Amino acid sequence: MEDSTLWSPDLEEKKEEEEEEELLMLFWALNNKRKKNWVYEANMKQLECGEYHHLIQELEMDEEKFQQYFRLTPAQFSEILSFIEQDVKKQGTNYRKSISSW
Template identity: 40%
Template sequence: MSMIVRLAALYLLLKLRRRRTQRRRRKWVHRQHRQLGEYHRLFDELRLDESRFQRYTRLTVAQYDDLLSRVAHHISRQDTNYRLAISAGERLAIFLRYMATGDSYRSIANSFRVGVSTVSNIVPQVAAAIWECLAGEFMAVPNTEGWRSNAVDFEQWRIFRRTMEMRPEIVELCVKASRVLDNYIRKSTPETAEIPNATANVA
């Protein structure tokens, strides 16, 4: 009987230590996110340089702000007692950076100091919101020839230069979001302005 009691006590002790370790890790990740994450460390600086910002997001500062105002209510999340929610602005930045660079979820997660699962949730959520909010205004129902004639525009988003290792429905969301974003960029960019070149160095 005493052996059973000792084993039970040992189990509870190990469980308590594991919880403490996980709690410390969550605090560390949160602190890293706010202090070293790309959005908090670099984004405001990029906003001061239009060309760098455009290479980074594929949008001008004005386009980014306008797009955020359109989709924010679809992608915002509530703060909890345990953590502050990732802002709508950062969620949009994560999605645009993922599409612009073609980097893996893990690489994007490391840059923004968030979890890989967080990025994997944000990408389809923001893609769906962009399509829902912009499609009616910026996307006519395409025919086969329309898709072919605009295929070159996919080059702007480096995500399409590599194999997309994700569920087909998420690939579809990313394709839809990229198409409507291309139309949005063209229609909201003055004729004298330059649309970002996919071959240019990304900030």
């Protein structure tokens, strides 16, 4: 009378194949995680489509509108910016571009 739980070459081979398959599935699951973006997709287009960059160009052409919007004359705005520019200036990295102060 043979017991089916006894060791056999076929059984050992089947276990090895199952382990290999499990390892491959684990490897695939770990390497195929959904990549997260650091920056929301809409914000990636901020330099081309952002409100500030379009608005500032229009306001620079009309000093009165500039003053109404910022509550400063362009000269006052530039002077304040020159004081704080080094504090708010950022450097871009390989991962994301910095937002310019002007």
